[in-house]
Amino acid sequence: MTTVEICVSDVPTALVAEAAGADRLELCADLGQGGTTPSLGAVEIALRSLRTAGVRIMVRPRGGDFRVGELEEQVMLADIAAIRALPNPHGLALGVVVGAVTDGAELDLAVLRRLIEAAGPLPVTVHKAFDEVPDQFTALEQIIELGADAVLTSGAARTALDGAARLAALRQRAGDRLRVIAAGGIRSHNVRLVLAQTGAQEVHLRAPVLRDGREATDAAEVRRVVDAARAA
Incomplete structure (x- = not known):
């Protein structure tokens, strides 16, 4: 069965996504910057309020690039x-979601190793920092060796459909050693095509809608995605 993960920005949007059938949520702050670490209060209330959906917490101290300085790493470890x-x-x-790359556009293995070790029993997803690495097949093996649970990727393309061939190859290489989560431009109208072309078993997306001048989660779109993914 396909797992549908919805990226959400607060507890109300998390509850909407769960009620609409999302299997898992990625809880972030500041989605305009690609997602940063939510407040601990938001995480605590989410864990208290949700009932069924899995939750992955973004651990990223700032927007911008994915280079992680020494103090930023300390913040991530504390979070x-x-x-x-x-x-x-x-x-x-x-679980938690992390990522780090070097100035040379390779995975920052030292930082990632310490973050994954700090997570202990919590599963770790490596986020789309992975898409900045030119040799994704080597990076995939490195992530597996580090003990991460999953990687989020569009196959280094603008969208999951554009990167479908790479996504399919990465998933085949990973086998049952690592979960490859397809992301990038996925919506209800194309999720079945993404699944067919990539062989992905997990998809990640936002389902944004503007209400009262602020972004919320579109429950109807989440339901459409879930229904389409189940049908596929």
């Missing part, structure tokens, strides 16, 4: 420790 310490009263499948 991971704080997330691990929060109560999870409903036993939701909780």
Whole structure:
């Protein structure tokens, strides 16, 4: 069965996505910057309020590039420790999302190793920083070796459909060693095509809609995506 992960920016949008059938949520702040670490209060209330959806927490101290300085790493490590310490009263499948690259556009293995070790039992997704690395097949093996649980990628293309061939190849290389989550421009009208062309078993997307001048989650679009993915 296909897993549908919806990127959300706060607790209300998380609850909307869960009610609409999302299997998993990626909780972030500042989606205009590509997503940064949400407040610990938001994470705590999300864990208290949600009932069924898995939750992945973005751990990224700022927008911009994916280079991680020493102090930024310390912040990320502290955030991971704080997330691990929060109560999870409903036993939701909780994990974190991280990424780091070097000035030479390779994975920053030293930083990633420390972040993954800090996560301990929490599963770790490596986010689309992965798409900045030219040799994605080597990077895939490195992520597997580090012990990450999943990688989020469009196959280094603008959208998942544009990168479908690469996504299919990455998924084949990963086998059952790592989950490859397809992302980038996925919507209800094309999710079945993405699944068919990539062989992906997990998709990631936002379902934004403007309400009262602010971005919310479009419950109807989430339902359409979930229904289309199930039908595929």
